[in-house]
Amino acid sequence: MVGAGVAGAAIARALADKGWQVDVFEQAATPAAGASGVPIAVVSCHVSVDDNPLSQLTRAGVQRVLAFAEKHLVKGQDWLDCGVLERRLDGHSKKKTWQAVTADSVWHGWVSTPTALQLAQAGLDLNAAHDQLWQARGAWIKPLSLIQALLNHPSIHFQGGQTLKATEVAALGYPTVVLALGAHTSDFLADLPHAPDLALVPVAGQISWGLHDATNKAFPAFAVNGYGGFVNHVPTAEGWAWYSGATFHRGQTGAKVTPQDHAENYAKFQQLLPQAARQLEAQWRTPDSLRGWSGVRCTSVNRMPVCRALNPAKLPSWYVLTALGSRGLTLAMVCAERLALEIELGSD
Numbered sequence: 543m544v545g546a547g548v549a550g551a552a553i554a555r556a557l558a559d560k561g562w563q564v565d566v567f568e569q570a571a572t573p574a575a576g577a578s579g580v581p582i583a584v585v586s587c588h589v590s591v592d593d594n595p596l597s598q599l600t601r602a603g604v605q606r607v608l609a610f611a612e613k614h615l616v617k618g619q620d621w622l623d624c625g626v627l628e629r630r631l632d633g634h635s636k637k638k639t640w641q642a643v644t645a646d647s648v649w650h651g652w653v654s655t656p657t658a659l660q661l662a663q664a665g666l667d668l669n670a671a672h673d674q675l676w677q678a679r680g681a682w683i684k685p686l687s688l689i690q691a692l693l694n695h696p697s698i699h700f701q702g703g704q705t706l707k708a709t710e711v712a713a714l715g716y717p718t719v720v721l722a723l724g725a726h727t728s729d730f731l732a733d734l735p736h737a738p739d740l741a742l743v744p745v746a747g748q749i750s751w752g753l754h755d756a757t758n759k760a761f762p763a764f765a766v767n768g769y770g771g772f773v774n775h776v777p778t779a780e781g782w783a784w785y786s787g788a789t790f791h792r793g794q795t796g797a798k799v800t801p802q803d804h805a806e807n808y809a810k811f812q813q814l815l816p817q818a819a820r821q822l823e824a825q826w827r828t829p830d831s832l833r834g835w836s837g838v839r840c841t842s843v844n845r846m847p848v849c850r851a852l853n854p855a856k857l858p859s860w861y862v863l864t865a866l867g868s869r870g871l872t873l874a875m876v877c878a879e880r881l882a883l884e885i886e887l888g889s890d
């Protein structure tokens with residue numbers, strides 16, 4: 543296994559649970575050094591009127607990661623199934639209006655119209671309920687906690703400080719290799735003869751965050767997304783934290799916190815949750831009280847994860863799991879378990 547982000551940790555765990563011994567090589571000293579170092583992540587399903595493959599995969603993904611969290615993480619500390627209010631905003635234009643979900647719909651139990659109380663908590667217009675979706679099974683999760691729990695298995699051997707090139711991995715002589723290098727995957731594959739061009743696109747981004755008073759009642763008791771996102775009341779070593787963002791810079795590979803990205807996050811936040819944005823305006827204007835985190839995720843051309851054998855004819859037993867986009871925490875475990883099954887069948 544190369545890479546110890548959420549993809550690498552999930553595939554290591556899926557294989558270890560099947561009885562494999564797994565060595566995980568990671569260039570940093572500790573796991574979650576890449577995009578998976580994002581301090582908070584929203585877990586939710588992708589909603590589409592035609593229930594497209596990404597929607598189906600994300601529903602399976604939400605179920606899988608939250609079942610693992612329930613068993614291995616501390617609710618309220620590492621994750622919380624607080625629900626997610628999805629605003630149907632996309633810049634200045636509204637997405638197609640969502641129809642009410644009937645009992646025979648695949649969305650039943652997943653998506654509904656928010657209640658008046660939920661809209662009031664978010665400070666939104668009570669008459670605009672049909673412009674929003676309520677995802678009852680949505681959650682926030684701390685990626686580092688999840689990754690540590692995934693790697694915490696007697697058959698997984700983490701080896702930090704190992705920046706491997708393709709030729710070095712080939713020379714190690716492992717019977718099976720899985721690449722989970724996130725946005726570094728293309729560079730790695732460029733040195734590997736017979737590797738396909740996966741046409742991956744790096745997308746740099748930043749979130750803004752800060753601390754807030756425990757008694758703050760102006761924030762909703764759930765996560766909100768749709769045009770940037772907002773999560774609050776997250777316990778950290780320094781106190782309760784809120785998180786807002788993120789930005790998207792397609793094609794960029796540099797991860798640097800900038801005032802411009804803070805400003806972009808605030809502009810989105812003002813549209814997403816005007817009431818909460820007003821509450822935080824002073825804090826947002828005070829550099830000392832505003833924190834940032836940036837990283838680079840990676841997507842594929844069709845926005846689906848890349849979860850497959852690399853080139854079965856020329857590179858037997860080489861696999862890849864990447865392009866988790868902005869939904870890596872939702873997708874990693876379900877994709878990893880499908881890939882582990884493929885690997886097991888391929889090794890018989």
Ligand SMILES: Cc1cc2nc3c(=O)[nH]c(=O)nc-3n(C[C@H](O)[C@H](O)[C@H](O)COP(=O)(O)OP(=O)(O)OC[C@H]3O[C@@H](n4cnc5c(N)ncnc54)[C@H](O)[C@@H]3O)c2cc1C
Pocket residue numbers: 544545546547548549550567568569570573574575576577578579580582583584585704705706707722723724725726730746747748749788789835836837838839840863864865866867868869870871872873
């Ligand atoms: C600003 C921002 C906000 C986000 N918000 C959310 C969110 O709310 N919800 C959500 O689900 N997702 C979110 N994401 C996306 C999520 O972070 C990613 O989908 C996920 O972390 C990708 O995981 P990965 O394991 O594929 O890649 P990474 O986490 O990048 O892992 C790749 C690992 O490979 C290592 N590596 C690279 N090259 C080598 C080498 N040669 N040798 C050894 N090791 C190597 C790296 O150090 C790294 O640890 C966000 C991402 C960003 C940037």
